[in-house]
Amino acid sequence: xxxxxxxxxxxxxxxxxxxxxxxxxxxxxxxxxxxxxxxxxxxxxxxxxxxxxxxxxxxxxxxxxxxxxxxxxxxxxxxxxxxxxxxxxxxxxxxxxxxxxxxxxxxxxxxxxxxxxxxxxxxxxxxxxxxxxxxxxxxxxxxxxxxxxxxxxxxxxxxxxxxxxxxxxxxxxxxxxxxxxxxxxxxxxxxxx
Numbered sequence: 001x002x003x004x005x006x007x008x009x010x011x012x013x014x015x016x017x018x019x020x021x022x023x024x025x026x027x028x029x030x031x032x033x034x035x036x037x038x039x040x041x042x043x044x045x046x047x048x049x050x051x052x053x054x055x056x057x058x059x060x061x062x063x064x065x066x067x068x069x070x071x072x073x074x075x076x077x078x079x080x081x082x083x084x085x086x087x088x089x090x091x092x093x094x095x096x097x098x099x100x101x102x103x104x105x106x107x108x109x110x111x112x113x114x115x116x117x118x119x120x121x122x123x124x125x126x127x128x129x130x131x132x133x134x135x136x137x138x139x140x141x142x143x144x145x146x147x148x149x150x151x152x153x154x155x156x157x158x159x160x161x162x163x164x165x166x167x168x169x170x171x172x173x174x175x176x177x178x179x180x181x182x183x184x185x186x187x188x189x190x191x192x193x
Contacts, residue, residue, distance in 0.1 A: 052159055059155045063148045066141070073141045077134040084127040091120040 094117035101110035 049162070052155075052162060056155050056159060059148070059152050063145075063152050066145045066148045070138075070141045070145050073134070073138045077131070077138045080127065080131040080134045084124060084131050087120060087124040087127055091117055091124060094120060 094113050098110045098113035098117065101107075101113060
């Protein structure tokens with residue numbers, strides 16, 4: 001089973017990345033060059049480089065694929081478990097029928113039922129081995145998703161730091177004090193002493 005922590009972090013990561021990536025990746029592939037240039041200028045203004053954007057896109061795609069793989073692996077595991085439970089139930093049912101046949105002195109029928117049950121038990125062993133294998137694959141996939149979620153959060157933090165640094169630089173540029181008095185500068189520019 002998937003731990004609820006992965007689902008909660010998945011929701012956080014998907015929501016955070018959705019907002020972030022949606023704003024940055026929203027353009028269609030066939031967009032006009034003017035729009036691409038405007039998008040590139042906006043990314044520059046925000047302090048996001050092409051490399052950062054590519055890293056975010058790659059991370060988002062990898063996380064999406066991992067989530068799809070996790071869902072498929074979980075479905076496979078649940079199918080294996082359901083099959084094993086059905087075989088176990090059928091095996092128990094055959095055993096009860098064999099006991100009833102023995103009680104009714106129908107030894108030949110009981111023997112046939114027990115033989116059928118033995119075949120069912122072999123199928124059950126194989127199903128349980130497949131179930132254990134599917135469980136290991138599920139655990140590995142959960143670890144992969146957790147690692148990609150952590151990477152996505154790192155990329156998001158990097159993008160936020162870049163945007164924050166650019167915003168801080170712009171605000172400090174706007175409010176920086178000139179070393180020289182503007183009136184003195186004006187006179188100097190006019191060559192008046």
